[in-house]
Amino acid sequence: MVASSQRLTREAQWRSPAALIVGGIGDHLIALPALRAVASLMQGRLQLLCIPTAREIFFPDLALAAVHPMHHYHLHQIGAAPAAHAPDYRDNAERELAAVIGHCDLFLSFERAVHPSTTALLRVLKPQKSIGLLPGFDIEIPFHHTPHAMDLAFALPKELATDLRIEDFASPPKLPDAALALAGKLRSDLPREAVLLAVHADTKPDKAWPPAKLGQLLNEFLDLHRHAIAIVVGVTPFTVDIGRNRQRVLSCHGIPLPAAFAIVGLCDLFLGIDSCMLHVADLYGIPGVGLFGPSDPSEFGFRFVRHLHVKAATMNEISVTNVANALETLWRSVFPYR
Template identity: 40%
Template sequence: MDAERPVVVVANGFGDHLLVLPAMRALAAMFKDRLRLVCAPWAADTFFHSLPFGEVLVMEKLRRSVAADGRTVIGHDFDADPLIGKLIAADLVMVLHPWFSPSLQQLLDGLAPARSIGFSPGYDESLATLCGQHWADRAFQVPRLLDPSLQIDDFAFAPEFAEESCRAAQAVWRQIPTTMRVLVVHADTKNEKMWLAARFARTIQRFLAYHPEFVVFVVGTSNTLRELCRFEARVIPCFGFDLATSMALVGRADLFLGIDSCMLHAADLWRVPGVGLFGPSDPAEFGFRFAPHRHVWADGAMTEIAEHQVIDALESLHAANGKTPRTRRPFGARSTPHSS
């Protein structure tokens, strides 16, 4: 905590930035305006919009680093030299993502901070990555190492987005009568983490048949679900928006249904009750952490998830949490964090 020129580094998938958001908030509060952020070019404006960084530096020529097989992604490489020149005299470097690469080693060697913290043997202090530990809790080990009194729930509140994204989301919500309730669905991501579109559509169809008070917002990039569902008048495609607007749409939902992705993590921080579908990834590490939820886990291929499992999870969650409409907070308003 006595560092004068601290630096925090993060670069990973979209959803990973939401997983580390509580840790990032804690560090920004701890170091006030002197914390410098190193990140992907798109990350600060989208995920860390309201945090008081002293400076934001982007990783130039950021690209995936692959293993010897030419296919397996093991991290990222970037141009370290410009960062070394701008971060001279950094005395504490904290890295919130799990990967380590030659570029990251070059950055650490060039800066030679008095202290470095991360999740691999390449740092002065290498933090444990316990099997089955949620990644939000793993990342939060970094601020807790500096101040053991910190609690993740104090920093795990809803994301805050730029005003233009909030206005765009508000315009969509104004089209929905206040008597209707909303299930937000997110179905598209990497192929291996997607559920079959036909099963998704049939599940939505059954849910809408049971619940005439609901409409469905489909966020993402694919219109397939609306085309497959006979309740198409109550399935509203929300495509073509920037990422922040889509996540803001999620934040006002009564229920969420989706695969392992950034939208699920957004729903979690918004405390939207949700059902998460998992195959190759472990929901204990990448699923819901804060909101009421159900996980359906195939522990392998997504094709192993049956429709009845998902509709049962949705109905169970709705019965436990979904009968009373959620309070529609103004867009950009901070939610009250709590454990669940």
């Protein structure tokens, strides 16, 4: 198979399309606008291949013909265990999965890295047309790190309809009522005049900002803005004692992922590292400051909302002063009269 520049048109009547999305939490959020666009074009005919619980957490509002859980891909900290009755395509059982999918005239893969199971599935499935970001597809989207990752993913549906606009599909995941209720209860328990700063610091070690620096930053920020409250979301608790302002830092660690999304969505500002919650804030339209060390903010930073990125060679080189200045600049642009 070779790369092709020939664009497919929205007039093409794809009767049995399928799309594959696997990876981490952030990968699903990055692909969300693109998958929404594909589903809208396919009008209920799209089959989705994804990790268990991904449909419920990220894609409950997509009109799909079927969902095929793929348990041999791993996604940590995404939610509940798969249902006992769910099909289990393990041990490279691509033939079984291909048989369940049936005839496939269009296959789209949102993978950003080669996975042997996908290569084997494509060989067995034999779709009429395939589109992906990696070698081995009929239409190979050139994988560049220069455009934003969301724009790169959105290049797949634009192969089907060139007039699609990513902004028309850039909204947060549709969350369950329980998650929205929990977030709403939290907001109602806080003073009405409070300005809420969502903070997320959980990530891989090389992308994490030192907790002591984060604690110092929050202390200085809360000193400046007496109506501000910081809400820290993530897996691990925020244990840094920031002293005089400790009562204005709420640690919402270990809650279900949709509830964490909902809490970020009700905040006024966001501060975080290169991780899934930054994308959540972006899709909710929450202005934010993103901290980046080895990764590139032009690829994985904010895409849609007002923002500032603070970048250094390593996360440890990012100073408290630079982050404080960025956060203060953002505050003044969002709240010019406060």
